[in-house]
Amino acid sequence: MDRFIDKVELVAGLLLGAIALLTFSAVMARWLFNYGIPDAFDVSRLLLGTAMFWGIASAGFRNRHIQVDGFWEISPPLGRRLIDLFATAITFGFFALLAWMLYGKVVSVLASSEQTFDLRLPVWPFYALAALGILLAAVLLGLRLFRLVIARGR
Structure with missing residues (x-):
């Protein structure tokens, strides 16, 4: 499972790298040659949403997203478990609904x-890749929830 999650993280990282490279190239082309790269803004905007959704998939599964856990810290072990189950179930439901939408x-x-404005690239592949990232987030959160439910004594 860890190898699969590593691949999801790799895709998210490559998408972020592509955004950084595209943005840097667009800025340098504008500064050095007074030339704008066609569709640089649109493509980077579409890739940013996709990268976020793929990153959310691994962060949700590994429980490494931003959390405010002050109440969790002072709770007894049963309270922590119930908080984890509730939070994961709500997040799973949200992402399953988001994937469907x-x-x-x-x-x-x-x-x-x-299509994009300059190059007339179809936009749907970007949306499809983002939808796949959210679907992966929902599936991985479902797996995390399943693991939390069956790990009663741990």
């Missing part, structure tokens, strides 16, 4: 033939 958005964008 984003699937609808992918279908809608595909049907509308939406």
Whole structure:
């Protein structure tokens, strides 16, 4: 399982790297040659959403997202377990619903033939990749919830 999560993190990292490279290249092209890279803004904007969704998948599974755990820290072990179960269940439900809604958005964008402004690149593959990231987040959170439920004594 860890190798699969590592691959999800690699995809998120590569997407962030592509955003950084594209942004740097666009700035340097504008500064050095007074030339803007076509669709640099649109592509980086679409990649940013996708990278966030893929990053959320691994952060949710490994429970390494931003947390305010003051109440959790002072709770007894049973209270901590209940808080973890409740929080993971709510997050799982939210991401499952978001994955379903984003699937609808992918279908809608595909049907509308939406394209970027300069190069006329189809936008739906970016939406589909983002939807896959959220679907992975929901699946991995479901797996985390399952592990929390079966780990009664631990």
